[in-house]
Amino acid sequence: MSTEHADATLTDGPSGTNDADGAEGREPAAERGASGDASDLDGEGLVLGYPDAPEPVIDGESIAAEPGAVTALVGPNGSGKSTLLKGLATQLAPNDGSVLVDGRDVHSMDTKALARKLGLLSQESTSPNSISVEDLVYHGRYPHRGFFERTTEDDARAVDRAIELAGCGHLRDREVGSLSGGQKQLAWIAMVLAQDTDVLLLDEPTTFLDLHHQMEVMEIIETLRDRSDITVVVVLHDIEQAARLADRMVALKDGAVRARGSPEEIVTEKLLADVFRVDAEVISTERGPRVTPLRARHEGSE
Numbered sequence: 001m002s003t004e005h006a007d008a009t010l011t012d013g014p015s016g017t018n019d020a021d022g023a024e025g026r027e028p029a030a031e032r033g034a035s036g037d038a039s040d041l042d043g044e045g046l047v048l049g050y051p052d053a054p055e056p057v058i059d060g061e062s063i064a065a066e067p068g069a070v071t072a073l074v075g076p077n078g079s080g081k082s083t084l085l086k087g088l089a090t091q092l093a094p095n096d097g098s099v100l101v102d103g104r105d106v107h108s109m110d111t112k113a114l115a116r117k118l119g120l121l122s123q124e125s126t127s128p129n130s131i132s133v134e135d136l137v138y139h140g141r142y143p144h145r146g147f148f149e150r151t152t153e154d155d156a157r158a159v160d161r162a163i164e165l166a167g168c169g170h171l172r173d174r175e176v177g178s179l180s181g182g183q184k185q186l187a188w189i190a191m192v193l194a195q196d197t198d199v200l201l202l203d204e205p206t207t208f209l210d211l212h213h214q215m216e217v218m219e220i221i222e223t224l225r226d227r228s229d230i231t232v233v234v235v236l237h238d239i240e241q242a243a244r245l246a247d248r249m250v251a252l253k254d255g256a257v258r259a260r261g262s263p264e265e266i267v268t269e270k271l272l273a274d275v276f277r278v279d280a281e282v283i284s285t286e287r288g289p290r291v292t293p294l295r296a297r298h299e300g301s302e
Contacts, residue, residue, distance in 0.1 A: 038068030039198035045097035072246035080255040115143035119197035129177025140194030166190035182213030202234040
């Protein structure tokens with residue numbers, strides 16, 4: 001965990017450009033209560049890579065997260081989803097391009113100012129095992145205090161709200177080291193919620209969780225989407241989960257954006273074949289597309 005940052009047509013080129021509306025049957029973000037107070041998050045012409053890699057993972061891609069809505073990044077393993085999220089979160093400095101929050105370059109902002117705007121739940125969350133859940137969640141309030149300032153009533157209210165929203169009140173006095181993997185994830189989510197940011201980035205928050213805890217995490221994100229002026233970008237491994245949760249989806253393959261749009265437009269048999277290399281049956285339901293994988297596609301298969 002870091003609290004320091006804390007068009008749906010397949011394209012022949014590296015990025016899709018269609019600006020489709022929200023999924024059929026789902027209220028647009030603006031009609032759910034998201035307002036002009038929700039923040040814009042834009043990545044423009046991003047080139048992202050790692051020092052030990054000869055080529056960038058993301059090479060010149062752009063992404064715009066709809067204010068007050070949930071944008072899901074999906075794609076096969078190695079497609080660049082987490083790398084793109086790290087670039088948006090300033091965990092990975094771009095070799096080229098820029099990341100803007102409300103039109104301001106994040107690299108021009110000081111650490112605390114950025115942490116009041118942008119929060120990140122990463123896959124590399126660590127903390128002392130002896131710390132209590134409540135104390136962990138209070139760490140999320142550091143951007144709102146001076147170095148020597150004590151916690152305030154505002155801090156206490158934010159922590160209480162975050163713990164309630166994350167559904168971990170029963171764990172409040174437990175030591176983090178005594179928790180199961182799913183319980184720890186809820187505690188980390190509560191910490192990033194206590195940070196009270198305008199933009200929230202989540203890197204595969206349901207990975208390695210049992211079905212019960214996956215559903216709890218999904219419900220937390222749904223509540224944020226429906227009740228808060230917050231912009232969410234989430235990397236999800238399960239495309240059906242992503243389709244159920246997201247207002248918009250961005251599909252990546254080999255570091256390139258291959259399609260973007262509503263879940264109904266993204267989750268198609270053609271895209272699953274071209275991007276995920278699987279033959280599947282897709283059926284539209286009231287809860288979004290239902291995907292039944294049939295077989296893996298191999299080189300040379302049509």
